[in-house]
Amino acid sequence: MDLYEPLNVIGSGSFGVIRKVRRKSDGKIFARKEIDYRKMSERERKQLVAEVNILRELRHPYIVRYFERHIDRENSMIYIIMEYCEGGDLAAVVRKAKKLGKRFSEDQIWNLLAQLLLALHECHHGASGKSGPHPPILHRDIKPDNVFLDSQNNAKLGDFGLSRLMDGSDFARTYVGTPFYMSPELISESAYNAKSDIWALGCVVYELCTLEPPFQGKTQSQLAARIQRGVIEPLSRDYSRELFQFMREMLRVKHERRPCTTILLEHPRIRQCLHLDQ
Ligand code: ADP
Ligand code: MG
Numbered sequence: 001m002d003l004y005e006p007l008n009v010i011g012s013g014s015f016g017v018i019r020k021v022r023r024k025s026d027g028k029i030f031a032r033k034e035i036d037y038r039k040m041s042e043r044e045r046k047q048l049v050a051e052v053n054i055l056r057e058l059r060h061p062y063i064v065r066y067f068e069r070h071i072d073r074e075n076s077m078i079y080i081i082m083e084y085c086e087g088g089d090l091a092a093v094v095r096k097a098k099k100l101g102k103r104f105s106e107d108q109i110w111n112l113l114a115q116l117l118l119a120l121h122e123c124h125h126g127a128s129g130k131s132g133p134h135p136p137i138l139h140r141d142i143k144p145d146n147v148f149l150d151s152q153n154n155a156k157l158g159d160f161g162l163s164r165l166m167d168g169s170d171f172a173r174t175y176v177g178t179p180f181y182m183s184p185e186l187i188s189e190s191a192y193n194a195k196s197d198i199w200a201l202g203c204v205v206y207e208l209c210t211l212e213p214p215f216q217g218k219t220q221s222q223l224a225a226r227i228q229r230g231v232i233e234p235l236s237r238d239y240s241r242e243l244f245q246f247m248r249e250m251l252r253v254k255h256e257r258r259p260c261t262t263i264l265l266e267h268p269r270i271r272q273c274l275h276l277d278q
Contacts, residue, residue, distance in 0.1 A: 062154065209247075
């Protein structure tokens with residue numbers, strides 16, 4: 001544990017703080033989740049173990065990399081060492097852009113979208129990565145707060161706190177998340193599937209264009225009604241029709257008709273971003 005020198009706290013999560021740390025052996029910087037497990041219920045402990053086990057399976061350039069964990073029994077602390085994402089989370093970047101009256105460029109948005117689709121593809125169909133095949137993993141809580149940026153502004157999908165391995169059945173029940181990014185099927189059937197992650201990602205990308213979530217409401221039920229109608233406002237002229245159409249596909253109300261990552265990754269613009277045609 002004292003292999004790492006503690007630096008400043010960079011965030012606070014549901015289980016504890018996130019701290020920047022420096023590995024003493026080589027000076028490399030990491031992010032460390034610091035969790036006091038005394039305060040956790042049995043259920044939360046199980047969730048944490050599940051999260052760590054999921055993270056271990058995922059090795060992908062656009063997924064926040066998990067390295068190791070340490071248990072400090074004396075102080076009842078668990079330390080999770082992760083890749084440090086210098087650019088912070090996307091929610092903070094969106095807030096900053098809003099404050100400064102700035103916009104994401106069309107190219108930036110396609111790039112982030114392509115990277116996040118690839119990350120999600122690894123979760124849903126993962127067999128491509130170095131980690132080898134694994135059962136489908138649903139993220140369940142895709143939102144700007146859980147997308148991170150590295151020093152090169154590459155997207156990294158993170159915070160798999162709510163995800164759980166799909167247990168073979170199509171629908172994995174029970175969900176708690178931010179209602180803005182909640183899919184229609186979650187509202188009407190309280191059911192979550194891989195397409196619900198696609199919906200949430202569609203919402204995130206729309207938010208990159210307008211700096212606001214696509215569906216909002218004064219009340220929970222107004223928000224729910226708008227999500228179930230699934231009508232999104234057109235984008236400003238800064239963005240192409242092509243981008244708007246793409247988001248419309250991701251935001252199809254009927255999850256059966258909403259494309260999966262395999263289909264979405266075939267789009268020429270996405271392939272171009274990922275240099276898949278060379
Ligand atoms: P929670 O499960 O409570 O949402 P997160 O894992 O999302 O916790 O972390 C909370 C915050 O800490 C993030 O929104 C972000 O600002 C910061 N953070 C978390 N992980 C990292 C990381 N790997 N690199 C940089 N900042 C991080
Ligand atoms: Mg989070």
